[in-house]
Amino acid sequence: MTAGLAGCGHKAPDASDYAVSRAQEEARAEVRRHLDQEKDGGREKDRNGSEDREKDGDYSGNGEKRSELARAAAEEALNKKEETRRRENESAYDKRIEDESHFGERKSDGTIQVDCLFFELPEVWEKDEYWSDGYDIVFAPGGDADEAMDCLIVSRVTEAFGMIDMFLENMDEMTEMLEEEISEEEEEYHIVVDDIGMTFLGHTLEMRAFVRDEEEAGAIVLYFAEDDDNLYSLYAYTLFEDYRDDDAGLSVQMEEALRMFFDTGRVESRKL
DSSP: OHHHHTTOOOOOOOOHHHHHHHHHHHHHHHHHHHHHHHHHHHHHHHHHHHHHHHHHTOOOOHHHHHHHHHHHHHHHHHHHHHHHHHHHHHHHHHHHHHHHHTTTOBOTTSOEEETTEEEOOOTTEEEOTTTOOSSEEEEEETTOTTTOSEEEEEEOOEEOOSHHHHHHHTHHHHHHHHHHHHHTTOSEEEEEEEEEEEETTEEEEEEEEEEEOSSOEEEEEEEEEEOSSEEEEEEEEEEOSSOOSSOOOOOHHHHHHHHHHHHHOEESSOOO
């Protein structure tokens, strides 16, 4: 059950490479348009100049040479511009990778960052380096989700696409889909979906589930929230030490971590 919860983030489409490529193509096309205009103008001037030179006895062809030099200079300038842009993009990418490697680490003021999310957790909660990846940052008491009975997963922020409204408009159908997905993994489950309104993340849905299989039982809470720009996902679970027959919820320390997350959380630069 725990392994199935990790790695559930989704990478948002990143249009930066496409945009850079388009910009380069447009810049190159613009320079070539100017070169073609200059070339056509140079030919016209060349023809007129040739007539004048024929009259004056001048056949040096200096106009054509100037056109070739201008074209070479423009191409060189374009190549330098593209090389500068490429280096700037590589530098920005390297900085982003460096920044992302620190996602989930506690800062000196006690705050934790994942993408544009900033929040606090109880002191005993730390990032689990083993289970965390590029899309899901995993937190657990002592930083060890394998040993701890509680786990909090904060997923990378993705682009909003109207999921909350779609879910609310088709609540029964969407709940059935969730139940079908969980039933493939668990022998027993109970799901309750609530619209808890606005949180610092935006319009938020809470889905609580009790699940049990042959080996273990536990409680899971999923939060999905959406504002005008971003979709946020938060997962929490508690495993039970003994095989219980009741529908127990999250542990006290897990509930405390969630309260602190929502009480201290903020979003900076909402649009990624």
